[in-house]
């Protein structure tokens with residue numbers, strides 16, 4: 594296992610961190626998974642008040658195992674609405690659950706919208722209570738996770754309130770690259786959320802993607818793409834049991850720059866996308882926004898790129914069906930809400946026929962009734 598400095602926190606964190614959401618169905622499962630993770634070199638564990646009993650189970654683990662508290666780093670998360678009602682007892686509740694007298698890292702779970710950002714600036718903001726808890730040593734470091742736009746994330750980092758950021762950034766979603774650069778400049782620790790699942794359901798890739806990535810697996814390549822960037826500190830790993838740790842951790846010592854062979858696999862993917870999508874490839878420039886019908890055009894067409902270009906249809910359907918169903922965690926209406934107003938068309942440098950492509954994407958990925966129009 595390699596370790597990296599978590600930005601200005603100066604914590605030395607394993608390049609994989611164990612998220613406790615999937616292994617907390619029972620205390621026994623969590624104990625077994627955490628014990629194996631520690632044996633394999635993981636020293637950072639991520640929980641949240643919202644993850645069932647994971648704080649309590651992990652607290653019991655800390656209390657009963659013979660691992661020294663100083664050798665374990667814990668992140669827990671509270672949503673902005675939890676934080677709005679935060680008082681001394683809320684922090685103390687997490688400390689109680691975790692059976693510890695300090696939380697290494699506390700993350701605000703989902704600064705996603707302008708309203709969430711504005712709440713940070715209010716004179717009686719909950720952030721003051723968190724900063725007080727930090728002064729008292731109950732929290733060592735403060736960070737945030739986000740599904741927000743570049744603008745929201747940039748402004749939130751610029752407040753200077755935070756020591757680390759939990760970010761969505763993967764080979765198949767590089768929109769947040771400027772945030773990686775900004776976080777690096779500000780010396781923030783960078784924790785990548787869900788590279789296997791949100792990164793493309795890479796634990797069950799389609800045959801076409803597997804073939805293009807040979808001799809590597811798509812999951813391995815995505816991990817390597819991330820670890821190639823020294824500004825990225827750690828990648829979350831959501832193992833449900835000890836067995837699910839083994840495959841991802843084959844990469845845990847490989848934090849060197851991408852090899853020529855790995856670069857060739859990425860080239861194969863890009864060439865195939867170009868060949869398959871030809872003049873219908875969305876370049877993810879985001880210039881088409883805003884749409885008066887609140888359609889997240891670039892994200893809809895990113896899913897189309899992946900579904901049509903790489904046969905990642907399960908992933909495209911899973912994400913597409915979240916539009917209109919996940920609030921600020923995944924904003925935007927579905928493609929069938931397009932009214933053909935034409936506002937976006939002159940802004941698209943690729944001259945894409947956006948309304949047609951949105952309807953095609955809707956038809957393909959809306960659910961079990963979907964048709965594959967490109968076939």
Ligand code: SF4
Pocket residue numbers: 883884885886887888890930931932933934935936937938947948951
């Ligand atoms: S044409 Fe459709 S997608 Fe484009 S801006 Fe109008 S409603 Fe939105």
Ligand code: SF4
Pocket residue numbers: 874875876877878879880881882890891894940941942943944945947
């Ligand atoms: S402007 Fe065109 S290429 Fe750019 S994100 Fe929008 S649809 Fe894609």
